[in-house]
Amino acid sequence: MILRRFLFDRITETWMVTALVTILLLPLIIGIALYLKALPLFEIQNLPHLIGSSEWLPTDGKFGFWPFINSSMYVTVLSFIFAAPVCLLAGIYLTQFASKNLVRIMQPVMDILAGLPSVIYGMWGILIIVPFVGNVLAPFLNINSSGYTMLAGGIVLAVMCIPYMLNMLIEIFNTVPIGLKEASLSMGATFWQAVKHVVIRKSYPGIISAYGLGLAKAFGETLAVMMVVGNRVQITHNPFKAGYPLPALIANNYGEMLSIPMYDSALMFAALLLLVIILIINLVFRYFIYKTKTR
Amino acid sequence: MNRRKIIEENIFKFLSGFATYSLIAILAFIIIIIFVKGFNSLSLDMVIKTPKGGYYYGGEGGVLNAIIGSLDIAFGATFIAILIGMPAALYINVHLIRYKRIQNTIRYLLDALWGIPSIVYGAFGFTLMLFFGMNASLIAGIITIALLITPIVVRTFDEVLSTIPIGLYEATLALGSTKTETAFKIMFKQGFSGFITAVLLAFGRGIGDAASVLFTAGYTDLIPLYLNEPAATLPLAIFFQLGSPIPEVRERAFAAAAILTIIILIISLTARYLSKRYSKSNLK
Numbered sequence: 001m002i003l004r005r006f007l008f009d010r011i012t013e014t015w016m017v018t019a020l021v022t023i024l025l026l027p028l029i030i031g032i033a034l035y036l037k038a039l040p041l042f043e044i045q046n047l048p049h050l051i052g053s054s055e056w057l058p059t060d061g062k063f064g065f066w067p068f069i070n071s072s073m074y075v076t077v078l079s080f081i082f083a084a085p086v087c088l089l090a091g092i093y094l095t096q097f098a099s100k101n102l103v104r105i106m107q108p109v110m111d112i113l114a115g116l117p118s119v120i121y122g123m124w125g126i127l128i129i130v131p132f133v134g135n136v137l138a139p140f141l142n143i144n145s146s147g148y149t150m151l152a153g154g155i156v157l158a159v160m161c162i163p164y165m166l167n168m169l170i171e172i173f174n175t176v177p178i179g180l181k182e183a184s185l186s187m188g189a190t191f192w193q194a195v196k197h198v199v200i201r202k203s204y205p206g207i208i209s210a211y212g213l214g215l216a217k218a219f220g221e222t223l224a225v226m227m228v229v230g231n232r233v234q235i236t237h238n239p240f241k242a243g244y245p246l247p248a249l250i251a252n253n254y255g256e257m258l259s260i261p262m263y264d265s266a267l268m269f270a271a272l273l274l275l276v277i278i279l280i281i282n283l284v285f286r287y288f289i290y291k292t293k294t295r
Numbered sequence: 296m297n298r299r300k301i302i303e304e305n306i307f308k309f310l311s312g313f314a315t316y317s318l319i320a321i322l323a324f325i326i327i328i329i330f331v332k333g334f335n336s337l338s339l340d341m342v343i344k345t346p347k348g349g350y351y352y353g354g355e356g357g358v359l360n361a362i363i364g365s366l367d368i369a370f371g372a373t374f375i376a377i378l379i380g381m382p383a384a385l386y387i388n389v390h391l392i393r394y395k396r397i398q399n400t401i402r403y404l405l406d407a408l409w410g411i412p413s414i415v416y417g418a419f420g421f422t423l424m425l426f427f428g429m430n431a432s433l434i435a436g437i438i439t440i441a442l443l444i445t446p447i448v449v450r451t452f453d454e455v456l457s458t459i460p461i462g463l464y465e466a467t468l469a470l471g472s473t474k475t476e477t478a479f480k481i482m483f484k485q486g487f488s489g490f491i492t493a494v495l496l497a498f499g500r501g502i503g504d505a506a507s508v509l510f511t512a513g514y515t516d517l518i519p520l521y522l523n524e525p526a527a528t529l530p531l532a533i534f535f536q537l538g539s540p541i542p543e544v545r546e547r548a549f550a551a552a553a554i555l556t557i558i559i560l561i562i563s564l565t566a567r568y569l570s571k572r573y574s575k576s577n578l579k
Contacts (some may be wrong), residue, residue, distance in 0.1 A: 117530055118530075190300050193303075287389075
Protein backbone atom coordinates (compact mmCIF):
# COMPACT_ATOMS: atom_id res chain seq x y z
CA MET A 1 0.00 0.00 0.00
CA ILE A 2 2.73 2.43 1.01
CA LEU A 3 4.82 1.33 -1.93
CA ARG A 4 1.94 1.97 -4.31
CA ARG A 5 1.36 5.43 -2.93
CA PHE A 6 5.06 6.15 -3.16
CA LEU A 7 5.26 4.91 -6.72
CA PHE A 8 2.21 6.91 -7.70
CA ASP A 9 3.82 9.96 -6.15
CA ARG A 10 7.00 9.46 -8.18
CA ILE A 11 5.19 8.97 -11.47
CA THR A 12 2.95 11.99 -11.05
CA GLU A 13 5.86 14.13 -10.00
CA THR A 14 7.74 13.19 -13.16
CA TRP A 15 4.69 14.12 -15.18
CA MET A 16 4.44 17.48 -13.42
CA VAL A 17 8.10 18.33 -13.86
CA THR A 18 8.07 17.32 -17.52
CA ALA A 19 5.04 19.49 -18.17
CA LEU A 20 6.55 22.50 -16.45
CA VAL A 21 9.93 22.17 -18.14
CA THR A 22 8.28 21.74 -21.54
CA ILE A 23 6.34 24.96 -21.11
CA LEU A 24 9.34 26.91 -19.90
CA LEU A 25 11.50 25.69 -22.77
CA LEU A 26 8.83 26.49 -25.34
CA PRO A 27 10.14 29.94 -26.36
CA LEU A 28 13.61 28.49 -26.78
CA ILE A 29 12.31 25.62 -28.91
CA ILE A 30 10.24 27.98 -31.05
CA GLY A 31 13.23 30.28 -31.46
CA ILE A 32 15.56 27.46 -32.49
CA ALA A 33 13.05 25.97 -34.92
CA LEU A 34 12.44 29.32 -36.61
CA TYR A 35 16.17 30.09 -36.65
CA LEU A 36 16.97 26.78 -38.37
CA LYS A 37 14.31 27.51 -40.96
CA ALA A 38 15.61 31.03 -41.53
CA LEU A 39 19.24 29.92 -41.77
CA PRO A 40 19.41 29.70 -45.61
CA LEU A 41 18.48 33.36 -45.74
CA PHE A 42 21.43 34.38 -43.59
CA GLU A 43 23.75 32.65 -46.02
CA ILE A 44 22.87 34.96 -48.89
CA GLN A 45 22.35 38.19 -46.97
CA ASN A 46 23.66 39.49 -43.67
CA LEU A 47 21.39 40.58 -40.84
CA PRO A 48 21.78 44.40 -41.09
CA HIS A 49 21.06 44.23 -44.80
CA LEU A 50 17.95 42.09 -44.24
CA ILE A 51 16.53 44.56 -41.76
CA GLY A 52 17.73 47.79 -43.35
CA SER A 53 17.11 47.15 -47.02
CA SER A 54 13.78 48.11 -48.54
CA GLU A 55 14.03 46.03 -51.70
CA TRP A 56 11.29 43.39 -51.60
CA LEU A 57 11.42 41.19 -54.70
CA PRO A 58 11.00 37.59 -53.53
CA THR A 59 11.11 36.17 -57.07
CA ASP A 60 14.56 37.75 -57.58
CA GLY A 61 15.71 36.57 -54.18
CA LYS A 62 15.81 40.09 -52.75
CA PHE A 63 14.43 40.30 -49.23
CA GLY A 64 14.49 43.67 -47.52
CA PHE A 65 12.27 43.83 -44.45
CA TRP A 66 12.45 47.53 -43.79
CA PRO A 67 9.02 48.43 -45.34
CA PHE A 68 7.34 45.86 -43.08
CA ILE A 69 9.21 46.79 -39.93
CA ASN A 70 8.50 50.43 -40.69
CA SER A 71 4.76 49.82 -41.16
CA SER A 72 4.61 47.72 -38.02
CA MET A 73 6.23 50.41 -35.93
CA TYR A 74 4.11 53.13 -37.51
CA VAL A 75 0.82 51.34 -36.82
CA THR A 76 1.94 50.43 -33.32
CA VAL A 77 2.90 54.00 -32.43
CA LEU A 78 -0.32 55.30 -33.95
CA SER A 79 -2.40 52.93 -31.83
CA PHE A 80 -0.35 53.86 -28.78
CA ILE A 81 -1.13 57.56 -29.27
CA PHE A 82 -4.86 56.76 -29.24
CA ALA A 83 -4.84 54.19 -26.47
CA ALA A 84 -2.36 55.55 -23.93
CA PRO A 85 -4.25 58.61 -22.65
CA VAL A 86 -7.58 56.75 -22.57
CA CYS A 87 -6.05 53.93 -20.54
CA LEU A 88 -4.33 56.23 -18.09
CA LEU A 89 -7.46 58.31 -17.48
CA ALA A 90 -9.77 55.29 -17.23
CA GLY A 91 -7.33 53.55 -14.91
CA ILE A 92 -7.20 56.57 -12.64
CA TYR A 93 -10.96 56.95 -12.66
CA LEU A 94 -11.60 53.29 -11.87
CA THR A 95 -9.12 53.13 -9.01
CA GLN A 96 -9.62 56.60 -7.49
CA PHE A 97 -12.98 58.12 -8.30
CA ALA A 98 -15.41 55.48 -9.47
CA SER A 99 -18.22 54.04 -7.38
CA LYS A 100 -18.20 50.35 -6.45
CA ASN A 101 -21.08 49.78 -8.85
CA LEU A 102 -19.24 51.17 -11.83
CA VAL A 103 -16.19 49.05 -11.03
CA ARG A 104 -18.45 46.01 -10.87
CA ILE A 105 -19.88 46.82 -14.29
CA MET A 106 -16.48 47.57 -15.80
CA GLN A 107 -14.94 44.23 -14.88
CA PRO A 108 -17.04 42.13 -17.28
CA VAL A 109 -16.79 44.92 -19.86
CA MET A 110 -13.01 44.64 -19.84
CA ASP A 111 -13.18 40.85 -19.76
CA ILE A 112 -15.30 40.78 -22.88
CA LEU A 113 -13.27 43.45 -24.67
CA ALA A 114 -10.13 41.44 -23.94
CA GLY A 115 -11.79 38.18 -24.91
CA LEU A 116 -13.27 39.17 -28.26
CA PRO A 117 -11.26 37.51 -31.04
CA SER A 118 -9.17 39.72 -33.29
CA VAL A 119 -11.27 38.73 -36.32
CA ILE A 120 -14.29 40.35 -34.72
CA TYR A 121 -12.34 43.56 -34.25
CA GLY A 122 -11.19 43.27 -37.83
CA MET A 123 -14.72 42.89 -39.09
CA TRP A 124 -15.85 45.83 -36.99
CA GLY A 125 -12.97 47.79 -38.48
CA ILE A 126 -14.00 46.93 -42.03
CA LEU A 127 -17.65 47.77 -41.37
CA ILE A 128 -17.14 50.98 -39.39
CA ILE A 129 -13.61 52.36 -39.20
CA VAL A 130 -12.59 51.88 -42.84
CA PRO A 131 -15.67 53.66 -44.27
CA PHE A 132 -15.30 56.33 -41.59
CA VAL A 133 -11.68 57.01 -42.53
CA GLY A 134 -12.30 56.72 -46.27
CA ASN A 135 -15.61 58.56 -46.62
CA VAL A 136 -15.67 61.00 -43.72
CA LEU A 137 -12.23 61.79 -42.40
CA ALA A 138 -10.25 61.82 -45.66
CA PRO A 139 -12.68 64.03 -47.65
CA PHE A 140 -12.89 66.33 -44.64
CA LEU A 141 -9.12 66.81 -44.80
CA ASN A 142 -9.17 66.90 -48.63
CA ILE A 143 -7.23 63.67 -48.99
CA ASN A 144 -7.98 60.90 -51.41
CA SER A 145 -8.02 57.59 -49.57
CA SER A 146 -9.67 54.21 -49.84
CA GLY A 147 -10.02 53.90 -46.09
CA TYR A 148 -7.81 50.82 -45.90
CA THR A 149 -5.03 52.77 -44.25
CA MET A 150 -2.53 52.75 -41.44
CA LEU A 151 -4.82 55.14 -39.57
CA ALA A 152 -7.64 52.57 -39.63
CA GLY A 153 -5.17 49.92 -38.46
CA GLY A 154 -4.04 52.19 -35.64
CA ILE A 155 -7.59 52.84 -34.44
CA VAL A 156 -8.61 49.17 -34.46
CA LEU A 157 -5.38 48.22 -32.75
CA ALA A 158 -5.90 50.90 -30.09
CA VAL A 159 -9.31 49.49 -29.19
CA MET A 160 -7.81 46.01 -28.94
CA CYS A 161 -4.95 47.10 -26.70
CA ILE A 162 -6.98 49.22 -24.30
CA PRO A 163 -8.35 46.39 -22.08
CA TYR A 164 -4.91 44.78 -21.94
CA MET A 165 -3.11 47.94 -20.81
CA LEU A 166 -5.98 49.07 -18.59
CA ASN A 167 -5.94 45.81 -16.64
CA MET A 168 -2.26 46.20 -15.86
CA LEU A 169 -2.61 49.89 -14.99
CA ILE A 170 -5.42 49.13 -12.52
CA GLU A 171 -3.28 46.47 -10.85
CA ILE A 172 -0.40 48.91 -10.60
CA PHE A 173 -2.49 51.77 -9.22
CA ASN A 174 -3.91 49.42 -6.61
CA THR A 175 -0.43 48.69 -5.25
CA VAL A 176 0.06 52.35 -4.26
CA PRO A 177 -0.32 52.44 -0.47
CA ILE A 178 -3.50 54.23 0.50
CA GLY A 179 -1.74 55.97 3.40
CA LEU A 180 0.40 57.97 1.01
CA LYS A 181 -2.64 59.32 -0.74
CA GLU A 182 -4.39 60.05 2.55
CA ALA A 183 -1.35 61.97 3.75
CA SER A 184 -1.47 64.27 0.76
CA LEU A 185 -5.25 64.66 1.06
CA SER A 186 -4.89 65.66 4.70
CA MET A 187 -2.43 68.34 3.65
CA GLY A 188 -5.24 69.97 1.70
CA ALA A 189 -4.61 68.54 -1.74
CA THR A 190 -7.56 67.87 -3.99
CA PHE A 191 -8.15 64.33 -5.20
CA TRP A 192 -6.64 65.14 -8.56
CA GLN A 193 -3.55 66.69 -6.96
CA ALA A 194 -3.09 63.59 -4.86
CA VAL A 195 -3.40 61.46 -7.98
CA LYS A 196 -1.03 63.62 -9.97
CA HIS A 197 1.68 64.02 -7.38
CA VAL A 198 1.43 60.79 -5.44
CA VAL A 199 -0.32 57.99 -7.33
CA ILE A 200 1.17 58.67 -10.75
CA ARG A 201 4.62 59.48 -9.45
CA LYS A 202 4.67 56.41 -7.23
CA SER A 203 3.58 54.06 -10.01
CA TYR A 204 5.69 55.69 -12.71
CA PRO A 205 7.81 52.62 -13.54
CA GLY A 206 4.66 50.49 -13.58
CA ILE A 207 2.89 52.82 -16.01
CA ILE A 208 5.87 52.77 -18.35
CA SER A 209 5.94 48.97 -18.19
CA ALA A 210 2.23 48.62 -18.87
CA TYR A 211 2.67 50.89 -21.89
CA GLY A 212 5.66 48.88 -23.06
CA LEU A 213 3.76 45.61 -22.84
CA GLY A 214 0.83 47.21 -24.65
CA LEU A 215 3.19 48.24 -27.45
CA ALA A 216 4.53 44.69 -27.65
CA LYS A 217 1.03 43.31 -27.94
CA ALA A 218 0.13 45.81 -30.66
CA PHE A 219 3.31 44.94 -32.53
CA GLY A 220 2.41 41.27 -32.75
CA GLU A 221 -1.29 41.59 -33.50
CA THR A 222 -2.06 40.01 -36.84
CA LEU A 223 -5.51 39.54 -38.24
CA ALA A 224 -7.39 42.62 -37.14
CA VAL A 225 -4.68 44.92 -38.47
CA MET A 226 -4.20 42.95 -41.65
CA MET A 227 -7.90 43.24 -42.50
CA VAL A 228 -7.95 47.04 -42.43
CA VAL A 229 -4.43 48.24 -43.16
CA GLY A 230 -4.41 47.76 -46.93
CA ASN A 231 -1.32 45.56 -47.27
CA ARG A 232 0.80 47.40 -49.81
CA VAL A 233 4.60 47.25 -49.75
CA GLN A 234 5.74 50.86 -49.48
CA ILE A 235 7.54 53.17 -47.11
CA THR A 236 5.35 56.06 -46.14
CA HIS A 237 4.76 58.37 -43.23
CA ASN A 238 1.29 59.34 -44.28
CA PRO A 239 -1.38 57.77 -42.06
CA PHE A 240 -3.83 57.90 -44.97
CA LYS A 241 -1.78 55.46 -47.03
CA ALA A 242 -1.75 51.69 -46.87
CA GLY A 243 0.90 49.84 -44.90
CA TYR A 244 2.06 46.24 -44.61
CA PRO A 245 2.99 45.19 -41.06
CA LEU A 246 5.30 42.26 -40.38
CA PRO A 247 2.64 39.83 -39.02
CA ALA A 248 0.43 40.53 -42.03
CA LEU A 249 3.32 39.61 -44.33
CA ILE A 250 3.58 36.20 -42.71
CA ALA A 251 -0.15 35.58 -42.68
CA ASN A 252 -0.78 36.74 -46.24
CA ASN A 253 1.89 34.73 -48.00
CA TYR A 254 1.91 31.34 -46.33
CA GLY A 255 0.15 29.91 -49.40
CA GLU A 256 2.83 30.66 -51.93
CA MET A 257 5.82 30.37 -49.65
CA LEU A 258 6.77 26.91 -50.76
CA SER A 259 6.65 27.74 -54.47
CA ILE A 260 9.26 30.52 -54.50
CA PRO A 261 12.81 29.63 -53.39
CA MET A 262 13.91 31.11 -50.07
CA TYR A 263 10.48 32.59 -49.50
CA ASP A 264 9.70 30.24 -46.63
CA SER A 265 13.03 31.13 -45.03
CA ALA A 266 12.18 34.80 -45.35
CA LEU A 267 8.77 34.38 -43.72
CA MET A 268 10.21 32.30 -40.89
CA PHE A 269 12.82 35.00 -40.42
CA ALA A 270 9.98 37.51 -40.10
CA ALA A 271 8.39 35.30 -37.43
CA LEU A 272 11.72 34.99 -35.64
CA LEU A 273 12.13 38.75 -35.73
CA LEU A 274 8.68 39.20 -34.17
CA LEU A 275 9.42 36.60 -31.51
CA VAL A 276 12.75 38.14 -30.52
CA ILE A 277 11.50 41.73 -30.43
CA ILE A 278 8.38 40.91 -28.45
CA LEU A 279 10.10 38.52 -26.05
CA ILE A 280 12.77 41.10 -25.23
CA ILE A 281 10.21 43.86 -24.64
CA ASN A 282 8.18 41.49 -22.47
CA LEU A 283 11.13 40.31 -20.40
CA VAL A 284 12.37 43.84 -19.76
CA PHE A 285 9.06 45.41 -18.78
CA ARG A 286 7.76 42.42 -16.84
CA TYR A 287 10.90 42.73 -14.78
CA PHE A 288 10.03 46.34 -13.98
CA ILE A 289 6.52 45.31 -12.99
CA TYR A 290 7.83 42.66 -10.61
CA LYS A 291 10.14 45.22 -9.07
CA THR A 292 7.27 47.67 -8.46
CA LYS A 293 5.01 44.97 -7.09
CA THR A 294 7.49 43.54 -4.63
CA ARG A 295 8.67 46.93 -3.39
CA MET B 296 -5.04 79.47 -6.49
CA ASN B 297 -7.73 77.62 -4.64
CA ARG B 298 -10.15 78.03 -7.49
CA ARG B 299 -7.61 76.88 -10.02
CA LYS B 300 -7.04 73.59 -8.30
CA ILE B 301 -10.75 72.93 -8.03
CA ILE B 302 -11.27 73.70 -11.72
CA GLU B 303 -8.36 71.38 -12.57
CA GLU B 304 -9.88 68.68 -10.40
CA ASN B 305 -13.21 68.96 -12.16
CA ILE B 306 -11.72 68.97 -15.62
CA PHE B 307 -9.73 65.81 -14.99
CA LYS B 308 -12.54 64.10 -13.17
CA PHE B 309 -14.73 64.74 -16.18
CA LEU B 310 -12.07 63.60 -18.66
CA SER B 311 -11.26 60.39 -16.82
CA GLY B 312 -14.93 59.62 -16.31
CA PHE B 313 -15.50 60.22 -20.00
CA ALA B 314 -12.68 57.83 -20.90
CA THR B 315 -14.16 55.12 -18.69
CA TYR B 316 -17.70 55.44 -19.97
CA SER B 317 -16.48 55.59 -23.56
CA LEU B 318 -15.02 52.10 -23.09
CA ILE B 319 -18.47 50.79 -22.23
CA ALA B 320 -19.80 52.65 -25.26
CA ILE B 321 -17.14 51.12 -27.54
CA LEU B 322 -17.95 47.61 -26.37
CA ALA B 323 -21.66 48.21 -26.87
CA PHE B 324 -20.94 49.69 -30.31
CA ILE B 325 -18.90 46.67 -31.43
CA ILE B 326 -21.39 44.13 -30.15
CA ILE B 327 -24.39 45.95 -31.60
CA ILE B 328 -22.75 46.20 -35.04
CA ILE B 329 -21.81 42.51 -35.01
CA PHE B 330 -25.26 41.43 -33.83
CA VAL B 331 -27.26 43.68 -36.17
CA LYS B 332 -25.25 42.43 -39.14
CA GLY B 333 -25.19 38.89 -37.87
CA PHE B 334 -28.81 38.36 -36.90
CA ASN B 335 -29.94 39.68 -40.27
CA SER B 336 -28.12 36.82 -41.93
CA LEU B 337 -28.40 34.23 -39.21
CA SER B 338 -30.90 31.51 -40.02
CA LEU B 339 -31.36 27.84 -39.27
CA ASP B 340 -29.71 26.94 -42.57
CA MET B 341 -26.58 28.82 -41.52
CA VAL B 342 -26.16 26.63 -38.49
CA ILE B 343 -27.08 23.21 -39.87
CA LYS B 344 -25.65 23.29 -43.41
CA THR B 345 -22.20 23.32 -44.90
CA PRO B 346 -21.42 25.77 -47.74
CA LYS B 347 -22.48 24.64 -51.21
CA GLY B 348 -20.40 25.24 -54.31
CA GLY B 349 -17.20 26.44 -52.62
CA TYR B 350 -16.95 28.70 -49.59
CA TYR B 351 -15.72 31.64 -51.63
CA TYR B 352 -18.04 31.61 -54.64
CA GLY B 353 -21.12 29.57 -53.81
CA GLY B 354 -23.87 31.46 -52.06
CA GLU B 355 -25.87 28.51 -50.73
CA GLY B 356 -25.55 26.77 -47.41
CA GLY B 357 -24.18 27.76 -44.01
CA VAL B 358 -21.17 27.58 -41.77
CA LEU B 359 -21.65 24.23 -40.04
CA ASN B 360 -18.19 23.09 -41.21
CA ALA B 361 -16.59 26.01 -39.38
CA ILE B 362 -18.65 25.55 -36.22
CA ILE B 363 -17.75 21.87 -35.95
CA GLY B 364 -14.12 22.50 -36.87
CA SER B 365 -13.76 25.29 -34.32
CA LEU B 366 -15.35 23.25 -31.54
CA ASP B 367 -13.16 20.24 -32.39
CA ILE B 368 -10.00 22.30 -32.29
CA ALA B 369 -10.93 24.25 -29.17
CA PHE B 370 -11.96 21.14 -27.20
CA GLY B 371 -8.93 19.15 -28.32
CA ALA B 372 -6.53 21.96 -27.58
CA THR B 373 -8.09 22.72 -24.20
CA PHE B 374 -7.81 19.05 -23.28
CA ILE B 375 -4.08 18.96 -24.10
CA ALA B 376 -3.54 22.31 -22.39
CA ILE B 377 -5.16 20.94 -19.21
CA LEU B 378 -2.98 17.82 -19.34
CA ILE B 379 0.17 19.95 -19.48
CA GLY B 380 -0.91 23.10 -17.69
CA MET B 381 -2.75 21.78 -14.66
CA PRO B 382 0.10 19.64 -13.25
CA ALA B 383 2.59 22.40 -14.01
CA ALA B 384 0.58 24.91 -12.01
CA LEU B 385 0.17 22.45 -9.13
CA TYR B 386 3.89 21.73 -9.15
CA ILE B 387 4.71 25.42 -8.82
CA ASN B 388 2.41 25.73 -5.82
CA VAL B 389 3.06 22.45 -4.02
CA HIS B 390 6.57 21.22 -4.66
CA LEU B 391 8.13 24.63 -5.08
CA ILE B 392 6.22 26.29 -2.25
CA ARG B 393 9.39 26.73 -0.19
CA TYR B 394 11.36 28.26 -3.04
CA LYS B 395 9.92 31.73 -3.52
CA ARG B 396 12.71 32.79 -5.85
CA ILE B 397 12.19 29.92 -8.28
CA GLN B 398 8.43 30.44 -8.12
CA ASN B 399 8.78 34.07 -9.06
CA THR B 400 11.22 33.36 -11.87
CA ILE B 401 8.85 30.79 -13.33
CA ARG B 402 5.91 33.17 -13.12
CA TYR B 403 8.00 35.86 -14.77
CA LEU B 404 8.90 33.55 -17.65
CA LEU B 405 5.29 32.38 -18.04
CA ASP B 406 4.05 35.95 -18.21
CA ALA B 407 6.58 36.72 -20.91
CA LEU B 408 5.48 33.57 -22.75
CA TRP B 409 1.90 34.82 -22.65
CA GLY B 410 2.97 37.83 -24.70
CA ILE B 411 4.19 35.87 -27.73
CA PRO B 412 1.81 36.64 -30.61
CA SER B 413 -0.24 33.86 -32.09
CA ILE B 414 1.22 34.30 -35.57
CA VAL B 415 4.58 33.16 -34.18
CA TYR B 416 2.93 30.03 -32.78
CA GLY B 417 1.36 29.57 -36.19
CA ALA B 418 4.71 29.80 -37.95
CA PHE B 419 6.22 27.40 -35.41
CA GLY B 420 3.34 24.96 -35.89
CA PHE B 421 3.98 25.17 -39.60
CA THR B 422 7.68 24.30 -39.24
CA LEU B 423 6.70 21.38 -36.99
CA MET B 424 4.24 20.22 -39.62
CA LEU B 425 6.87 20.31 -42.36
CA PHE B 426 9.32 18.54 -40.06
CA PHE B 427 6.93 15.66 -39.51
CA GLY B 428 5.81 15.70 -43.14
CA MET B 429 2.18 16.43 -42.34
CA ASN B 430 -0.33 18.51 -44.25
CA ALA B 431 -2.63 21.13 -42.80
CA SER B 432 -4.88 19.09 -40.54
CA LEU B 433 -7.07 19.02 -37.49
CA ILE B 434 -4.32 17.56 -35.32
CA ALA B 435 -1.78 20.22 -36.36
CA GLY B 436 -4.31 22.91 -35.49
CA ILE B 437 -5.05 21.31 -32.14
CA ILE B 438 -1.38 21.07 -31.17
CA THR B 439 -0.61 24.65 -32.21
CA ILE B 440 -3.58 26.07 -30.31
CA ALA B 441 -2.69 23.90 -27.31
CA LEU B 442 0.80 25.44 -27.21
CA LEU B 443 -0.77 28.87 -27.46
CA ILE B 444 -3.19 28.42 -24.58
CA THR B 445 -1.13 26.33 -22.15
CA PRO B 446 0.61 29.38 -20.61
CA ILE B 447 -2.83 30.88 -20.05
CA VAL B 448 -4.03 27.77 -18.21
CA VAL B 449 -0.93 27.64 -16.02
CA ARG B 450 -0.85 31.32 -15.15
CA THR B 451 -4.59 31.72 -14.45
CA PHE B 452 -4.79 28.55 -12.35
CA ASP B 453 -1.58 29.50 -10.57
CA GLU B 454 -2.97 32.94 -9.70
CA VAL B 455 -5.68 31.34 -7.56
CA LEU B 456 -3.50 28.53 -6.18
CA SER B 457 -0.95 31.03 -4.91
CA THR B 458 -3.57 32.60 -2.62
CA ILE B 459 -4.17 29.34 -0.73
CA PRO B 460 -2.77 29.66 2.81
CA ILE B 461 0.39 27.67 3.42
CA GLY B 462 -1.11 26.22 6.61
CA LEU B 463 -3.35 23.99 4.54
CA TYR B 464 -0.34 22.51 2.79
CA GLU B 465 1.45 21.95 6.07
CA ALA B 466 -1.60 20.36 7.67
CA THR B 467 -1.96 17.78 4.90
CA LEU B 468 1.71 16.88 5.09
CA ALA B 469 1.45 16.55 8.87
CA LEU B 470 -1.38 14.06 8.36
CA GLY B 471 0.95 11.95 6.27
CA SER B 472 -0.11 12.57 2.70
CA THR B 473 2.38 12.55 -0.12
CA LYS B 474 2.97 15.74 -2.07
CA THR B 475 1.02 14.40 -5.03
CA GLU B 476 -1.98 13.65 -2.85
CA THR B 477 -1.77 17.16 -1.41
CA ALA B 478 -1.60 18.58 -4.90
CA PHE B 479 -4.48 16.69 -6.48
CA LYS B 480 -6.80 16.09 -3.55
CA ILE B 481 -6.41 19.29 -1.56
CA MET B 482 -4.88 22.11 -3.59
CA PHE B 483 -6.82 21.22 -6.73
CA LYS B 484 -10.11 21.32 -4.85
CA GLN B 485 -9.25 24.57 -3.12
CA GLY B 486 -8.21 26.18 -6.37
CA PHE B 487 -11.09 24.75 -8.38
CA SER B 488 -12.53 28.20 -9.14
CA GLY B 489 -9.20 29.15 -10.70
CA PHE B 490 -9.16 25.93 -12.67
CA ILE B 491 -12.60 26.63 -14.14
CA THR B 492 -11.63 30.19 -15.06
CA ALA B 493 -8.39 28.97 -16.59
CA VAL B 494 -10.11 26.35 -18.71
CA LEU B 495 -12.84 28.69 -19.93
CA LEU B 496 -10.38 31.50 -20.68
CA ALA B 497 -8.17 29.11 -22.60
CA PHE B 498 -11.14 27.70 -24.49
CA GLY B 499 -12.29 31.19 -25.45
CA ARG B 500 -8.85 32.15 -26.62
CA GLY B 501 -8.51 28.90 -28.54
CA ILE B 502 -11.80 29.17 -30.36
CA GLY B 503 -11.21 32.77 -31.36
CA ASP B 504 -7.65 32.62 -32.53
CA ALA B 505 -7.17 32.80 -36.26
CA ALA B 506 -3.53 33.56 -36.98
CA SER B 507 -2.24 30.26 -35.64
CA VAL B 508 -4.78 27.99 -37.38
CA LEU B 509 -4.31 29.84 -40.66
CA PHE B 510 -1.16 27.80 -41.36
CA THR B 511 -1.93 24.64 -39.52
CA ALA B 512 -5.59 23.68 -39.79
CA GLY B 513 -6.20 24.89 -43.32
CA TYR B 514 -9.70 25.45 -44.63
CA THR B 515 -12.28 23.16 -46.18
CA ASP B 516 -15.96 23.02 -47.02
CA LEU B 517 -16.33 19.61 -45.44
CA ILE B 518 -16.75 18.56 -41.84
CA PRO B 519 -13.51 16.92 -40.68
CA LEU B 520 -13.98 13.27 -39.70
CA TYR B 521 -10.40 12.27 -38.93
CA LEU B 522 -7.51 13.99 -37.24
CA ASN B 523 -5.46 14.16 -40.43
CA GLU B 524 -8.08 16.05 -42.43
CA PRO B 525 -8.04 19.82 -42.73
CA ALA B 526 -10.65 21.68 -40.73
CA ALA B 527 -12.45 24.98 -41.15
CA THR B 528 -12.69 27.34 -38.19
CA LEU B 529 -15.07 30.16 -37.36
CA PRO B 530 -12.48 32.99 -37.30
CA LEU B 531 -11.14 31.94 -40.68
CA ALA B 532 -14.68 31.53 -42.01
CA ILE B 533 -15.20 35.20 -41.15
CA PHE B 534 -11.84 36.25 -42.51
CA PHE B 535 -12.06 34.47 -45.86
CA GLN B 536 -15.72 35.01 -46.60
CA LEU B 537 -15.70 38.70 -45.69
CA GLY B 538 -13.42 39.31 -48.66
CA SER B 539 -15.72 37.62 -51.15
CA PRO B 540 -17.32 39.69 -53.91
CA ILE B 541 -20.62 37.79 -53.57
CA PRO B 542 -23.07 39.27 -51.02
CA GLU B 543 -24.50 35.86 -49.98
CA VAL B 544 -21.03 34.69 -49.02
CA ARG B 545 -20.45 37.82 -46.98
CA GLU B 546 -23.73 37.09 -45.20
CA ARG B 547 -22.15 33.83 -44.07
CA ALA B 548 -19.23 35.77 -42.63
CA PHE B 549 -21.60 38.00 -40.66
CA ALA B 550 -23.49 34.98 -39.34
CA ALA B 551 -20.24 33.30 -38.31
CA ALA B 552 -19.18 36.48 -36.51
CA ALA B 553 -22.44 36.58 -34.57
CA ILE B 554 -22.06 32.92 -33.58
CA LEU B 555 -18.46 33.44 -32.47
CA THR B 556 -19.37 36.55 -30.47
CA ILE B 557 -22.20 34.73 -28.71
CA ILE B 558 -19.83 31.88 -27.80
CA ILE B 559 -17.27 34.33 -26.42
CA LEU B 560 -19.91 36.26 -24.45
CA ILE B 561 -21.25 33.05 -22.90
CA ILE B 562 -17.74 31.91 -21.97
CA SER B 563 -16.75 35.25 -20.41
CA LEU B 564 -19.89 35.54 -18.33
CA THR B 565 -19.91 31.88 -17.24
CA ALA B 566 -16.27 32.11 -16.20
CA ARG B 567 -17.05 35.08 -13.99
CA TYR B 568 -20.15 33.45 -12.50
CA LEU B 569 -18.57 30.04 -11.86
CA SER B 570 -15.38 31.43 -10.35
CA LYS B 571 -17.48 33.40 -7.89
CA ARG B 572 -19.64 30.40 -7.06
CA TYR B 573 -16.79 28.02 -6.43
CA SER B 574 -14.63 30.42 -4.47
CA LYS B 575 -17.42 30.99 -1.91
CA SER B 576 -16.87 27.66 -0.17
CA ASN B 577 -13.10 28.12 0.04
CA LEU B 578 -11.13 28.34 3.24
CA LYS B 579 -10.02 31.86 3.86
